[in-house]
Structures are given as C-alpha cells and as structure tokens.
Amino acid sequence: MGGSNLEVFKFGMYIMFPIAVMYYFGTNLDNRFSVEGFWPNPNQTHKIPHDREDIVSELERMQKQRLERRAARMELEPLDKGEKKQ
Template identity: 65%
Template sequence: MGGLNLEVFKFGMYVMFPIGIMYYFGTNLDNRFAVPDFWPKPEQANKVPLERDEIHAELERLRARRLFVRDRRLAEEARQQQLQAQAQAQDQNDSQS
C-alpha cells in the first residue's frame, strides 16, 4: 500500500508523539499549570487547638455560636407562627363579614 516513506513517517509519529506529550507536560509545570494563591496562607487557615485551655475556649466559642444560631432560629419560627396566626385571624374576620 504505502511506500517506505509512509512507514518511516508512521514510525516517527509513533516515537515522537509520546515524547512530545511528555516534553510538553513535563517542562515548566509550575508556571504553566499552577494556580497562584491556591492554598491558604498559614495565618488564614484554621488553627487546630492543641492545649487544654485552647480546646476549652474553642468549645465555648462553638457552643456560644450554636446557641446564638438556635435562638435566632427559634425567634424566626415564633415570628412565622405569629404571622400565620394573624393571617388565620384575618381570614376568619373576612369570612364572618
């Protein structure tokens, strides 16, 4: 079918294509594929408490935050129930009139 030149070309492609891919992806990786500032700096990252006092302080902070969110949620639920009760009372007044 093909001549000698075709076979030489195919052999060259078979050999050079993987080498070219490895060269492209293997050189200058830091500048080509790195995302700048991807990892947070140590001062921005969460610090795991190691000492007993730090652990207790962190637990207190988490407990206070959880209670704050709970109180806010309960207040919102109470407000929603109050609005529903007012809407039902308004509907009853409208139906009686």
C-alpha cells in the same frame, strides 16, 4: 505508492507524537498549571488548640456561637409557622 520513506516517516510520527505530548505536558507542571492563591496560607487556616485552656476557651466560643444561632432560629420559627397557616 509512497514507498519506504513514507512508512519510515509515519512510524516516526506514531512514536514521536505521544512522546512529544508527554514531554510538553509532563515538564514544568508547577509553573504551567498552577493557580495563585488556590491554597490558603498557614495564617488563614484554623489553628488547632493544644493547651487545656485553649481547648476550653474554644469549646466555650463554639457553644456561645451555637446558642446565638439557635436563638436567631427560634425567633424566626414562629414567623414561619404563622405564614404557613395563612
């Protein structure tokens, strides 16, 4: 039918196609598939406190924030109970 030239061509395609695909998708990955702004800058991330004063001030800030959220939740809680009874 096709002869030996067709078999050589098919064999070459079977070998070269996966290699070409791996070469195309395997080179220059940083520029081809990167998304700008995906990872935050170091200035946008949280800073871990290392000094004792920084740790104490951070704990006080977190406690104040927690108490503010609790107070807001306690204000809304009687309203929710009143709405459920009706």
